Amino acid sequence: MSKYNLLEAMKAQAKPALKLTDKKQKIMETAVALFAEKGYSNTPTSEIAKAAGVAEGTIFRHFGTKDNLLVAVIVPFLKASIPSMAEELFTELMSHDVFFFEDFLRELVRDRLNFVKENKEIFQIVVKEFLYNEEIRNELLPYFVENIGGRLIQVIRVFQERGELVSRPAEDIAKLVVTCIAGLFVSKFVLMLNGTADEEAEIETIVRFVMDGVRKRE
Amino acid sequence: MSKYNLLEAMKAQAKPALKLTDKKQKIMETAVALFAEKGYSNTPTSEIAKAAGVAEGTIFRHFGTKDNLLVAVIVPFLKASIPSMAEELFTELMSHDVFFFEDFLRELVRDRLNFVKENKEIFQIVVKEFLYNEEIRNELLPYFVENIGGRLIQVIRVFQERGELVSRPAEDIAKLVVTCIAGLFVSKFVLMLNGTADEEAEIETIVRFVMDGVRKRE
Amino acid sequence: MSKYNLLEAMKAQAKPALKLTDKKQKIMETAVALFAEKGYSNTPTSEIAKAAGVAEGTIFRHFGTKDNLLVAVIVPFLKASIPSMAEELFTELMSHDVFFFEDFLRELVRDRLNFVKENKEIFQIVVKEFLYNEEIRNELLPYFVENIGGRLIQVIRVFQERGELVSRPAEDIAKLVVTCIAGLFVSKFVLMLNGTADEEAEIETIVRFVMDGVRKRE
Amino acid sequence: MSKYNLLEAMKAQAKPALKLTDKKQKIMETAVALFAEKGYSNTPTSEIAKAAGVAEGTIFRHFGTKDNLLVAVIVPFLKASIPSMAEELFTELMSHDVFFFEDFLRELVRDRLNFVKENKEIFQIVVKEFLYNEEIRNELLPYFVENIGGRLIQVIRVFQERGELVSRPAEDIAKLVVTCIAGLFVSKFVLMLNGTADEEAEIETIVRFVMDGVRKRE
DNA sequence: CATGAATGAGCATTCATTCAT
DNA sequence: GATGAATGAATGCTCATTCAT
Numbered sequence: 060m061s062k063y064n065l066l067e068a069m070k071a072q073a074k075p076a077l078k079l080t081d082k083k084q085k086i087m088e089t090a091v092a093l094f095a096e097k098g099y100s101n102t103p104t105s106e107i108a109k110a111a112g113v114a115e116g117t118i119f120r121h122f123g124t125k126d127n128l129l130v131a132v133i134v135p136f137l138k139a140s141i142p143s144m145a146e147e148l149f150t151e152l153m154s155h156d157v158f159f160f161e162d163f164l165r166e167l168v169r170d171r172l173n174f175v176k177e178n179k180e181i182f183q184i185v186v187k188e189f190l191y192n193e194e195i196r197n198e199l200l201p202y203f204v205e206n207i208g209g210r211l212i213q214v215i216r217v218f219q220e221r222g223e224l225v226s227r228p229a230e231d232i233a234k235l236v237v238t239c240i241a242g243l244f245v246s247k248f249v250l251m252l253n254g255t256a257d258e259e260a261e262i263e264t265i266v267r268f269v270m271d272g273v274r275k276r277e
Numbered sequence: 278m279s280k281y282n283l284l285e286a287m288k289a290q291a292k293p294a295l296k297l298t299d300k301k302q303k304i305m306e307t308a309v310a311l312f313a314e315k316g317y318s319n320t321p322t323s324e325i326a327k328a329a330g331v332a333e334g335t336i337f338r339h340f341g342t343k344d345n346l347l348v349a350v351i352v353p354f355l356k357a358s359i360p361s362m363a364e365e366l367f368t369e370l371m372s373h374d375v376f377f378f379e380d381f382l383r384e385l386v387r388d389r390l391n392f393v394k395e396n397k398e399i400f401q402i403v404v405k406e407f408l409y410n411e412e413i414r415n416e417l418l419p420y421f422v423e424n425i426g427g428r429l430i431q432v433i434r435v436f437q438e439r440g441e442l443v444s445r446p447a448e449d450i451a452k453l454v455v456t457c458i459a460g461l462f463v464s465k466f467v468l469m470l471n472g473t474a475d476e477e478a479e480i481e482t483i484v485r486f487v488m489d490g491v492r493k494r495e
Numbered sequence: 496m497s498k499y500n501l502l503e504a505m506k507a508q509a510k511p512a513l514k515l516t517d518k519k520q521k522i523m524e525t526a527v528a529l530f531a532e533k534g535y536s537n538t539p540t541s542e543i544a545k546a547a548g549v550a551e552g553t554i555f556r557h558f559g560t561k562d563n564l565l566v567a568v569i570v571p572f573l574k575a576s577i578p579s580m581a582e583e584l585f586t587e588l589m590s591h592d593v594f595f596f597e598d599f600l601r602e603l604v605r606d607r608l609n610f611v612k613e614n615k616e617i618f619q620i621v622v623k624e625f626l627y628n629e630e631i632r633n634e635l636l637p638y639f640v641e642n643i644g645g646r647l648i649q650v651i652r653v654f655q656e657r658g659e660l661v662s663r664p665a666e667d668i669a670k671l672v673v674t675c676i677a678g679l680f681v682s683k684f685v686l687m688l689n690g691t692a693d694e695e696a697e698i699e700t701i702v703r704f705v706m707d708g709v710r711k712r713e
Numbered sequence: 714m715s716k717y718n719l720l721e722a723m724k725a726q727a728k729p730a731l732k733l734t735d736k737k738q739k740i741m742e743t744a745v746a747l748f749a750e751k752g753y754s755n756t757p758t759s760e761i762a763k764a765a766g767v768a769e770g771t772i773f774r775h776f777g778t779k780d781n782l783l784v785a786v787i788v789p790f791l792k793a794s795i796p797s798m799a800e801e802l803f804t805e806l807m808s809h810d811v812f813f814f815e816d817f818l819r820e821l822v823r824d825r826l827n828f829v830k831e832n833k834e835i836f837q838i839v840v841k842e843f844l845y846n847e848e849i850r851n852e853l854l855p856y857f858v859e860n861i862g863g864r865l866i867q868v869i870r871v872f873q874e875r876g877e878l879v880s881r882p883a884e885d886i887a888k889l890v891v892t893c894i895a896g897l898f899v900s901k902f903v904l905m906l907n908g909t910a911d912e913e914a915e916i917e918t919i920v921r922f923v924m925d926g927v928r929k930r931e
Numbered sequence: 932c933a934t935g936a937a938t939g940a941g942c943a944t945t946c947a948t949t950c951a952t
Numbered sequence: 953g954a955t956g957a958a959t960g961a962a963t964g965c966t967c968a969t970t971c972a973t
Contacts, residue, residue, distance in 0.1 A: 080953085082953085082954080096411075097411070098409050098410075100318055100319065101318070103945075103946060103947080104946075104947060104948085105945090105946070105947090108956095113954080113955090114954060114955040114956055115947090115948090115955085115956070116948090116949080116950085116954070116955055116956060116957095117953085117954055117955070117956095118947095119947080119948060119949080120953070120954070120955090121953095123948095124947080124948080125946095125947065125948090160491075161492075186408065187408050187409050190404065190405050190408055190409070190463075190467060191316050191319075191405050191408070191409045192316070193314075193315065196468070200468065200470075204470075219493075222493055223492065223493060224491050224492065224493055225491055225492070225493045226493070227482070231472075231482055232491055234464070234470070234472070235457075235461075235482070235483075235486045235491070236491065238457065238460035238461055238464055239453075239456065239457050239460060241460065242456035242457060242459065242460030243453075243456055245408075246452070246456055249408060250414070250418065252418075252422075252452070254449075254452070264445070264449055264453070265453075267490075268453045268490065269490055269491060270490045270491060270492045271489065271490040271492055272485075272486065272487055272488045272489040272490040273378075273442050273443055273450055273453070273454065273487060273488060274379075274441065274442065274443070274488045274489055275437075275440060275441060275442055275443045275444070300936075300937075301936095321962075321963060321964085322963075322964060322965085323962085323963075323964090331937075331938090332937065332938045332939055333938090333939075333964090333965090334937070334938055334939060334940095334965085334966080334967085335936080335937055335938070336964095336965095337964080337965060337966075338935095338936070338937070338938090339936090341965095342964080342965080343963095343964065343965090518957075518958075519957095532847070533847065534845050534846070536754055536755070537754065539941075539942060539943085540942075540943060540944085541941085541942075541943090549958075549959090550958065550959045550960055551943090551944090551959090551960070552944085552945080552946085552958070552959055552960060552961095553957080553958055553959070554943095555943080555944060555945075556956095556957070556958070556959090557957090559944095560943080560944080561942095561943065561944090596927075597928075622844065623844050623845050626840065626841050626844055626845070626899075626903060627752050627841050627844070627845045628752075629750075629751070632904070636904065640906075655929075658929055659928065659929060660927050660928065660929055661927055661928070661929045661930075662929070663918070667908075667918055668927055670900070670906070670908070671893075671897075671918075671919075671922045671927070672927065674893065674896035674897055674900055675889075675892065675893050675896060677896065678892035678893060678895060678896030679889075679892055681844075682888070682892055685844060686850070686854065688854075688858075688888070690885075690888070700881070700885055700889070701889075703926075704889045704926065705926055705927060706926045706927060706928045707925065707926040707928055708921075708922065708923055708924045708925040708926035709814075709878050709879055709886055709889070709890065709923060709924060710815075710877065710878065710879070710924045710925055711873075711876055711877060711878055711879045711880070712879075736932085736933080757966075757967055757968080758967075758968060758969085759966090759967070759968090762935095767933080767934085768933060768934040768935055769934085769935070769967095769968090769969090770933070770934055770935060770936095770969090770970085770971085771932085771933055771934070771935095773968080773969060773970080774932070774933070774934090775932095777969095778968080778969080779967095779968060779969090
């Protein structure tokens with residue numbers, strides 16, 4: 060059995076208990092900043108306590124274990140990680156004829172870029188722990204594959220049928236698209252390889268790359 | 278000053294001292310396996326010692342510190358990480374007219390895929406520590422950007438002049454290409470999202486995605 | 496830069512925080528006894544912990560490092576090591592005509608003898624570490640020379656002008672006097688070469704030796 | 714039973730085996746320098762080996778243990794520490810009437826000063842370990858008291874009978890004289906509180922202090 | 932004799948967690 | 953709820969000593 064049970068935690072946190080104590084809130088904010096900066100296992104609870112201005116015992120009163128603190132911090136992010144967009148689009152696509160995959164892709168990238176930009180630190184934590192911590196990876200990987208990959212595959216299939224997308228296996232296409240977008244986000248928000256300041260141009264670059272690759276056409 | 282000085286270590290290890298003791302060799306092999314599996318900082322030296330069948334002191338007699346053991350394991354990999362290909366190709370391209378970027382890309386992917394496949398565990402270590410360990414990242418990032426990015430940019434420029442590649446900034450193209458390939462390698466060798474068994478098909482999929490994207494053409 | 500910064504520590508410990516925890520107090524007492532008996536570097540923290548009836552971690556919670564424990568134990572002693580007497584006497588001497596150097600010396604010896612007797616163990620620690628530990632010596636030597644030597648020299652000069660003391664350089668006289676007294680204290684409290692039980696007689700012996708040497712006079 | 718048995722070692726080393734190997738000789742010289750500088754327990758055998766240009770094993774081949782190396786280095790010094798002078802003088806004094814205690818003292822100080830000056834480093838070692846290492850102290854203290862103290866007491870008694878020295882207990886006088894001389898040697902050769910460059914003047918200062926104290930006489 | 936790889940007990944220090952107040 | 957002193961297992965590292973070559 061897993062030490063983390065992130066998915067259990069996600070279900071449990073259905074009602075996100077908006078009434079966070081001042082202290083509890085402060086601990087979480089501090090933990091996010093420190094985990095993002097130095098990594099989970101390089102951040103002692105003593106340092107979190109000090110930076111948050113609480114006693115070390117208080118952390119354990121609220122979260123029980125350090126692991127639980129990580130979970131508490133990560134779960135709301137994970138729940139918001141699934142682009143609801145994809146599902147909405149899919150429903151819509153089935154009924155009306157709307158727009159092009161290129162437009163969907165553009166909106167998807169824009170949407171996720173904004174989401175990650177607003178949750179930069181937690182994104183860093185999730186990426187780092189996802190790779191570093193085997194248990195977390197084992198918990199999250201199926202979740203991502205199913206929820207994100209799965210929806211995207213459905214969307215892709217629709218556009219393939221319409222003839223806009225190549226007819227390779229939708230799984231392969233989804234994987235390429237996700238890897239490409241995720242890779243660029245990691246590069247931008249974790250490795251801090253800052254590209255252009257102009258965000259719209261950046262989005263356009265990604266979209267055109269994914270759609271048409273690097274070959275010149277006349 | 279950095280704790281690691283990986284680049285210094287790389288220069289110093291010019292002649293890799295092939296005369297590795299049995300024990301030293303065993304320690305390194307064991308460390309590679311454990312670091313890859315659980316991450317550097319989650320692997321106690323005591324466990325390495327036990328798994329390698331040596332006394333803990335032996336590790337420190339050979340490597341001095343745990344950090345040095347990591348460096349000793351990583352450095353040869355890093356030195357072989359720069360695709361000499363790119364440089365050779367670049368020289369060749371300047372003199373004769375040979376082949377297409379698509380062919381270059383195919384060879385590059387094939388070459389690096391084989392390299393990483395043969396060094397799977399060390400690749401896992403490097404990827405994980407690269408993201409998790411700030412000092413290592415700070416050491417390696419400029420190295421990668423300059424050596425890998427730099428060479429690729431030069432190659433791209435040549436093919437742009439020949440009209441095979443789109444005329445967006447070569448830096449952007451290089452970044453997209455590298456991110457895409459790196460992302461797929463991470464997905465395959467670190468996250469273990471196994472794709473097709475047919476490797477040639479896999480290479481072809483990447484090449485076609487990078488060259489032409491996902492849009493259908495008649 | 497020094498590892499110890501004893502003088503810094505002395506300034507910092509201005510208000511010695513009388514509210515010592517039971518445990519903290521117990522640790523310090525135990526450490527004093529063990530350091531005095533076996534020397535600082537021959538006393539493992541584990542042994543201190545065991546003898547003090549606390550967990551080893553508790554030592555580090557209170558003192559951070561073993562070095563700091565030594566400092567915490569030594570500093571109050573050092574601050575009380577300067578005989579305020581000398582300074583007071585000096586001021587007094589400048590205004591009124593009071594007593595003889597012989598009387599001053601007798602009081603000085605009596606005062607310091609009592610002080611060391613009451614701090615026997617810490618005196619042992621200081622003497623041993625002073626000789627054994629280069630860094631501690633480098634920290635303390637200038638302090639002693641200036642504070643103890645300096646004041647004594649001033650006193651000696653006054654009595655030289657009054658014609659009670661020989662007119663050799665005051666520095667030389669001070670050095671002889673200090674060496675002689677310190678040597679006898681070390682002999683008594685560190686080497687445990689117990690002299691007479693009669694302390695007053697002991698003091699008188701020292702004073703007469705310093706004043707008149709060993710030559711018989713009629 | 715003692716770990717050291719210095720006295721046993723002294724007896725055993727009766728014939729000092731002049732045929733010291735090159736390596737053995739080099740090890741001892743290096744050990745002397747390092748022990749004097751950093752103290753016995755702060756000097757790893759590995760460092761001695763390196764500095765001496767031998768393998769670490771070689772030290773143990775020759776000396777068996779690190780303790781034995783210390784003993785090997787110290788013992789010849791200890792054997793030469795007893796001023797044969799005192800004994801010779803005593804024999805001489807019983808037969809003829811020669812010179813004054815003051816002259817004896819002057820010669821004693823000169824003789825020991827030269828001895829220590831020529832064996833400065835071993836003197837440092839002996840002083841430091843004598844204070845720091847209980848076992849060594851327990852071994853050497855009785856030896857010093859008996860051999861050095863004992864002889865001096867006899868000499869003093871003779872001069873007391875002749876009326877040159879005060880008639881306090883000879884033991885007390887001996888102790889004062891030894892403490893005073895030893896203290897000044899420690900101050901000069903261990904603490905490095907350099908006095909005058911003029912050695913004869915220094916000797917004279919000590920002699921006059923011991924003989925007549927600090928009181929001015931007309 | 933000499934070597935140096937190997938050993939493993941021992942050490943200072945860290946840190947998540949507990950619990951009495 | 954909040955505190956922070958106390959815990960003790962775990963960790964990286966040191967070093968005297970052994971032994972096969």
